[in-house]
Amino acid sequence: MANTTEKVLIIGAGGQIGIELTENLSKIYGHDNVIPSDLKDNTVYKTNPYEKLDALDKTALFDIVKKHNITQVYHLAAMLSATGEQNPMFAWKLNMESLFHVLDLAKEKHIKQIYWPSSIAVFGPTTPQQNTPQYTVMEPSTIYGISKQAGERWCEWYFKKFNVDVRSLRYPGLIGWKSAPGGGTTDYAVHIFHEALKKQTYECFLSEETALPMMHMEDAIRATIELMHSPAEKIKIRGSYNLAGISFTPKQIADEIKKHIPNFTITYKSDFRQAIADSWPKSINDENAKADWAWKEKYDLPKLVTNMLENLVNYKF
Ligand code: NAD
Ligand code: SER
Numbered sequence: 001m002a003n004t005t006e007k008v009l010i011i012g013a014g015g016q017i018g019i020e021l022t023e024n025l026s027k028i029y030g031h032d033n034v035i036p037s038d039l040k041d042n043t044v045y046k047t048n049p050y051e052k053l054d055a056l057d058k059t060a061l062f063d064i065v066k067k068h069n070i071t072q073v074y075h076l077a078a079m080l081s082a083t084g085e086q087n088p089m090f091a092w093k094l095n096m097e098s099l100f101h102v103l104d105l106a107k108e109k110h111i112k113q114i115y116w117p118s119s120i121a122v123f124g125p126t127t128p129q130q131n132t133p134q135y136t137v138m139e140p141s142t143i144y145g146i147s148k149q150a151g152e153r154w155c156e157w158y159f160k161k162f163n164v165d166v167r168s169l170r171y172p173g174l175i176g177w178k179s180a181p182g183g184g185t186t187d188y189a190v191h192i193f194h195e196a197l198k199k200q201t202y203e204c205f206l207s208e209e210t211a212l213p214m215m216h217m218e219d220a221i222r223a224t225i226e227l228m229h230s231p232a233e234k235i236k237i238r239g240s241y242n243l244a245g246i247s248f249t250p251k252q253i254a255d256e257i258k259k260h261i262p263n264f265t266i267t268y269k270s271d272f273r274q275a276i277a278d279s280w281p282k283s284i285n286d287e288n289a290k291a292d293w294a295w296k297e298k299y300d301l302p303k304l305v306t307n308m309l310e311n312l313v314n315y316k317f
Contacts, residue, residue, distance in 0.1 A: 007033050009070040011055050011098070012077030013045075014038035016190075017117070017171075017220070019179040021074060022048060024221050035068050039077070055098035065110050072113040072228070075102045081121050082273050083183035084144035095147035099154065106164040114166040115228055118152050118240035120213055121145035122170060125279045132281035134242045134288045141279045152239035159238035167227050168240035169220075172284065175304060176217025177311040185276045189214050189253060192266070193308045196257050201265045208251040208268050211282040215245030216299035216307065223295055230293040237288060246301050247283040256305040 006029055013022050013036030026034045026048060036045050037053040051064050055077040064070070077098055084091035105111045123132055124139040140146050148170075158164040173186020181187040188204050189212075195202040206212075223243055227235070248256075254266040289295035299307070 006072055007068050007070045008072045010036045010074045012038055014040045015076060016179045016181045018076050019044060020176055020217050020221050058101045061101050065105055070111055073102050073111055074115040080182055080184040081142050081144040081276050082185050085142055088143040091143045092147055099151050103158045103164060107162040116168050118148045118168050118170045120170055120172050120280050122149040123281050129282045131283050131285045133285050142276055156238045167235055169223055169243050170240045171220055172213035172215045172245040174217050174220050175214055177308050185273045186212055193312050196261055196264050197312055200261060200263050203267045203269055204250045205271045205273050206250055206277050207270050209249050210277050211247050211249045212277055213245050213247050213284045216304045219297045219299050227293060234293050236292050241289040242284050242286045243289060244284040244286040248301050256301055260309050
């Protein structure tokens with residue numbers, strides 16, 4: 001159990017990961033000690049002290065850190081792969097400048113610890129696509145991927161130069177039932193469940209054989225918290241750790257859904273996200289995370305599909 005003197009700020013807490021991370025961190029630290037913040041007005045949080053914050057506003061960020069005596073920041077605000085390609089210059093500005101603001105808070109000793117997520121998008125078409133290793137060719141072809149790769153290098157640099165305790169995971173596509181995805185290439189793997197339950201049919205924007213690494217949100221949140229709670233000497237990688245999760249194609253997830261909803265049908269109509277997906281790994285090697293801080297996932301594809309359908313049957317966004 002973590003020290004209850006911690007005060008945690010979550011930036012981008014209104015998004016897919018933020019909603020679930022805030023809930024889980026509140027169970028550990030108490031609702032009063034976990035401060036969700038977002039650019040959006042608060043429609044989610046009733047018991048946590050909420051702050052409306054633009055992560056690009058360094059002064060406002062500093063004021064909130066001081067007001068709440070924040071010790072840790074989970075910095076989630078970013079523009080994801082698909083929306084980033086529609087607005088590349090702003091994606092670069094948001095993803096990079098907001099990271100610098102948070103890294104500087106730790107460099108200047110206002111906070112003790114940072115979590116910042118990276119992504120499988122750091123890899124590109126020249127990366128080996130099967131069992132992609134931690135250290136390999138990385139030539140990302142999206143602005144999102146370029147910003148995450150640069151962000152990883154900056155995190156490591158702040159750690160080496162200023163001893164900033166920053167930790168990071170390269171999440172695969174995340175799949176959860178408590179929150180909606182926010183503009184990524186892997187979003188189909190969440191939408192498919194909603195459409196399967198509502199209409200028993202889904203038109204997928206990726207082709208049927210497009211394999212991508214994915215992960216149940218519960219595993220991703222647990223990995224995040226386990227990484228942040230590991231002793232500093234165990235964290236050997238200060239760029240970002242590979243996380244494998246489960247690799248599957250749209251056809252494979254559709255076949256699994258059909259075991260629960262036999263009349264479910266899927267059609268395929270690729271759009272611009274196909275090229276992004278084709279540039280990413282099909283499966284990931286996460287032996288460094290397993291060796292350094294004992295990472296182990298719980299969900300396989302059948303378990304993930306059962307869990308999503310069981311929970312979404314009664315869920316309204
Ligand atoms: P999301 O789009 O669902 O949520 C992002 C949140 O950030 C939104 O609520 C948005 O309102 C907020 N935001 C945007 N601009 C902001 C600003 N200027 N100031 C404050 N808040 C702002 O994204 P997510 O899926 O929750 O992803 C969170 C992080 O995890 C991102 O860094 C993303 O790159 C990373 N990640 C996500 C996935 C995934 O599958 N969801 C995979 C890999 C990495
Ligand atoms: N799920 C994310 C995306 O598709 C991966 O970082 O953008």
